[in-house]
Amino acid sequence: MKRVERDPEKFRYVFSNKFSPVLEVKPGEEFTLETEDAFGGKIRQNTDLPVPQRLPGLHRMPPYLNPLVGPVYIDGAERGDLIAVDIHEIEPQDQGVSVVISGFGPLADSASWPDCHGPYTRVLQYERGATGNFRDGRVIFNERLSWPMAPFMGCIGVAPDFEEVSSLVGPYDGQAVGGFGGNWDSREVKQGNRIYLPVYNEGALLYLGDMHASQGDAEWTGVAVETRGELRVSCQLVKGKSVPYPRIETPRSIIQLNNGRPLERSISQAWIWMMSWLVDEYRFSQIDAYQFISCCPDARINVYQMIPDNWYTVGVEIPKAYLM
Numbered sequence: 134m135k136r137v138e139r140d141p142e143k144f145r146y147v148f149s150n151k152f153s154p155v156l157e158v159k160p161g162e163e164f165t166l167e168t169e170d171a172f173g174g175k176i177r178q179n180t181d182l183p184v185p186q187r188l189p190g191l192h193r194m195p196p197y198l199n200p201l202v203g204p205v206y207i208d209g210a211e212r213g214d215l216i217a218v219d220i221h222e223i224e225p226q227d228q229g230v231s232v233v234i235s236g237f238g239p240l241a242d243s244a245s246w247p248d249c250h251g252p253y254t255r256v257l258q259y260e261r262g263a264t265g266n267f268r269d270g271r272v273i274f275n276e277r278l279s280w281p282m283a284p285f286m287g288c289i290g291v292a293p294d295f296e297e298v299s300s301l302v303g304p305y306d307g308q309a310v311g312g313f314g315g316n317w318d319s320r321e322v323k324q325g326n327r328i329y330l331p332v333y334n335e336g337a338l339l340y341l342g343d344m345h346a347s348q349g350d351a352e353w354t355g356v357a358v359e360t361r362g363e364l365r366v367s368c369q370l371v372k373g374k375s376v377p378y379p380r381i382e383t384p385r386s387i388i389q390l391n392n393g394r395p396l397e398r399s400i401s402q403a404w405i406w407m408m409s410w411l412v413d414e415y416r417f418s419q420i421d422a423y424q425f426i427s428c429c430p431d432a433r434i435n436v437y438q439m440i441p442d443n444w445y446t447v448g449v450e451i452p453k454a455y456l457m
Contacts, residue, residue, distance in 0.1 A: 137202055139167035139361070141174070144200035144342075146190075146300050148313060150292035150334045154206035157336075160370040163221060166202045168342050171287070171359040173200055176230050182252040183232040191234075199288055199300040199316060203340030207368045210337035215371040216291070218328045218339065222365040223284045225267045229257040229346045229358035238354050239441040257358055259346065268324070272347050272358055280347065285323040286364065287343030287357075290314020290379075294333045300342060312378050316343065317446045318352050319437040321381045321388055329371075329380040339368065351439035377406050381448065387456070388435070388448040396445045400434055403449045415456045429455065 137155050145152060158164050170176075175187055183191070190197025210216055233251035235241070240249040255274075259282065262269030271279045288300050293313045300316055312331055322328055330337070341364065348357035381388040389410060391403035404426055411417040417425065426432045431452050438446035 134365075135162070135164040137164075137166050137205075139169055141169070141200075143202075144169065144173070145203060145340065146197045146200060147297040148201070148290050148292055148300065148315065148340055149297040150204075150338055151297070152204055154204050154336065154338070155202065157206040157208065158368065159208045161367055163365055163367045164205070165363055165365050166205075166341055167363045168202055168344050168361060169200050170230060170361045171199050171343055171356070172230065172232070174361060176232065176254055177256070179254050179256050182254055183234045184252050195299040195301050199343040201288060201300050201340040201342035204292060204336075204338035205340075205368075206336035206338065207370060208336070209370055210332050211335055212333055213373060213375060214332040214337075215374045215376060216330050216332055216337050216339070217369040217371060218289065218330065219367050219369065220286070220322065220324050220326055220328070220364060221367065223268060223286065223324045223344065223362065224364070225259065225282065225284050225344060225346045225360040225362040227361060228259060229272060229360040231255050231257065231354075231356050231358055233354060233356070257346070267346075283320060283323075283347040284360070284362065285320045285345055285348070286341055287318045287322075287345050288314075288316045289322050289328060289330075289339075289341050291330050291332060291340070292334050292338035300340075314340075314379055315392065317390065317392060317437060318343075318345070318348060318357070319381070319390065319435075319446055319448055320345075320348055321383065321435075321437075321448060325384060327382045329376055329382070331375045331379070337368070341366070351436050353439065355440045377409070380410070386450050386452045388450045390446065390448050392444060392446045394445050396436070396439065396447070399445055399447050400449065403447055407449050407451065411451070411456075425455075426451070431455070
């Protein structure tokens with residue numbers, strides 16, 4: 134099986150079509166990528182604080198965080214096609230880290246919560262699960278609290294048409310991350326799920342990075358359990374088909390993503406795109422789709438990322454039981 138090993142010299146911090154591929158694969162061919170944590174592996178203990186002296190990339194604008202592995206060239210992919218990225222396995226490695234960065238986050242200047250201003254680092258250890266791996270184990274928060282591992286990839290996307298887009302926030306002016314993907318921090322980009330991405334360049338030029346061991350809804354501080362690890366994926370190719378914005382298919386549901394602000398606009402647009410999906414592929418009439426998403430108690434809104442005054446990622450979800 135083809136593999137891209139972890140190499141800091143080859144990390145990228147933008148989604149771009151200007152880099153040579155690190156790997157070339159055929160549709161359906163499985164391959165393995167080794168990724169680094171959001172901080173480039175430079176924070177390893179509680180005394181390693183997220184400050185520019187340790188993380189020189191914090192001086193950049195946008196900051197150099199969330200290193201990506203890629204691009205991966207998919208044979209036969211052309212502009213106007215669709216790739217379906219199947220995530221077969223995600224395995225966090227070693228340990229996790231979560232930080233509070235000074236000047237960043239919803240409580241950065243709160244007089245009521247001075248302990249939350251930062252800089253602050255918390256290293257989180259892992260327990261292995263029944264399989265002997267971390268992916269079905271537990272995250273240890275402190276001596277009192279722990280929870281099941283829930284790993285996923287925070288960044289996934291293909292190269293956009295002509296611009297370079299940061300792996301940290303997408304377009305830095307606060308507008309929506311493009312239809313090519315980006316830093317969604319959606320917990321549904323996980324093992325067993327399929328992510329649909331429209332193609333804008335020959336070979337698609339796929340990037341992945343920013344693994345999380347777990348994350349709460351909205352990732353309110355802007356940082357979850359960041360971790361290095363490896364993942365095994367493959368890409369199917371759908372010729373001559375596109376979608377307005379990336380989608381996710383799980384064994385039990387379909388999810389339409391969106392990213393941008395304000396939050397209510399992102400949700401409304403995601404529902405409109407979901408209606409189109411229901412009409413185009415699941416034999417719904419327009420009026421049925423419109424009323425169904427408003428009436429069905431299992432039509433859900435997921436807010437994956439909602440960092441105040443920054444960027445929001447949402448996913449509207451319909452169970453497959455209603456699509457038969």
